[in-house]
Amino acid sequence: MKSTVLFAILLLFAGSAMARDATAQIKVSGMTCGACAVSVRRSLEKTKGVKSADVSVDKGLVTVVYDDGQVTDQQLRDAINKTGFKVELPKEQK
């Protein structure tokens, strides 16, 4: 019985190691209310390769889980920029 559980746990780890899910946290300025958050989230969810998108208006932060084999971080930023809200570049980038 114990070995079955262990095997299941091992399978779980192997599965997550093979998945190519990546998480991006993107700072977005200009969002002021729930409707803003919804429009950003919808546009990301329409983007190919995006698994889920979570938008925090308070923090001005968008968290996207995506398949990095299908879509790039830059494409996510482009999708947000198309909604009219502005992606803030991280300080270390120029």
Ligand SMILES: [Cu+2]
């Ligand atoms: Cu709004």
